[in-house]
Amino acid sequence: MIIVGAGASGLACAYFLKTNNAIIIDKYEGARKLAITGNNRCNITNNLPFEEFLLGYGKNGRFLRDTFSNFFKDELLLWLKKFGIGTQEENGRFFLKNASSKKFSNLLKSNVDKRIKIKKFEPTMSVRKLGNIFIVQTSKDEYKTLNLVLATGGKSYPQTGSDGSGYSLATQLGHKVVDLEPIEVPFCSKNKLNHLRGTSLRDIYVTLKLGNKRITERGDILFTHFGLSGPVILKLSANSFKEAEISIKLLDSPLHTVKKLHLYKGKAKNYLAKFLPKRLTELSPHKELQASNLNKKQLKDVENFLSDFSIKVKKCGFKRAFVTKGGVSIKEIDPKTFESKIIKNLFFCGEIVDIQGGIGGFNLQYAFSSGYTVASTINDRIS
């Protein structure tokens, strides 16, 4: 059998296969993305109970009920122990304790490579099925197989190998791909924010305005040379949009601050600098005026600045995105086996499928669980 893609899901699938009569083909050396996950600490899963965990994938989460019944957190943590890797819990999220993501990915690859050959630096260009046989054409060779697994990931961070070419392999075999969109991605802005580069704000409210809809999250943000990043921005990027406005509430109680500001004898910006990064105070209206001299209208301007610092943004694109929304339609995949409902003996696992979770280890848990499910199905069939 052939697995295309030696990332998190493809390697898990290879690891759990009982047969050695298989190869795994990768565009690069494999596991590039796994090696950089979670800031090199790999946020592997989290401690949410089963039903809440499913909600972490939005409406498609129900599709994962069977696969998580086979292989969920306990199984994943036990599996890591086989590599001598423990985990630690931080704010409900599990990270690797005594190994980096890179070390884990190397251990996984070398473990798989003992039994199943990893064909490296061999991008798969096309796939077709003749009778019962899949014909896989790579940049170097042509391979034939009875069982084919597509584990090519999404389209985000293409420098790790997941460049979206897997979707075209799926469509070559007749599958539909649900519209793709970058998520867990920073926001780019044309506004001149360059002078704010490197400025961070902690534990603030950020609202994404989409037409009449308002989505508010609380957390940390970071101004960068291209726009905005940080946990709260990545979270808001789960929403679909092309262009939007975000509103940042710079302080918790702007009205209270402005009342105090009016009693201050110095420049307005010097008072605000007690609560805000200096570079931000430079954007405040009437910043150079003596605060106690500000009139009602001017105080209202400052209050508005503090409560609604608005920026026009768009998503920065797949290159900077952690995850791809969309993918091979789950309507055409059996949730019990991850086999195609259209083509017998064709399987999918990992991010190529239209399943994506939020920040918190959802995507890796799913990648490993789906890899396990595909391996179990094939093991049952060939035993």
Ligand SMILES: Cc1cc2nc3c(=O)[nH]c(=O)nc-3n(C[C@H](O)[C@H](O)[C@H](O)COP(=O)(O)OP(=O)(O)OC[C@H]3O[C@@H](n4cnc5c(N)ncnc54)[C@H](O)[C@@H]3O)c2cc1C
């Ligand atoms: C910077 C970063 C940090 C992340 N951190 C976390 C985290 O901490 N926790 C979490 O849950 N998720 C995290 N994610 C998301 C998570 O890493 C992915 O969802 C997961 O790796 C998907 O696994 P996969 O096997 O489907 O795809 P991938 O891991 O992307 O693997 C796909 C493999 O297929 C190969 N391939 C692609 N096309 C072809 C082709 N045509 N021919 C041959 N080979 C091909 C690629 O080279 C690659 O090796 C992070 C993502 C990024 C970018």
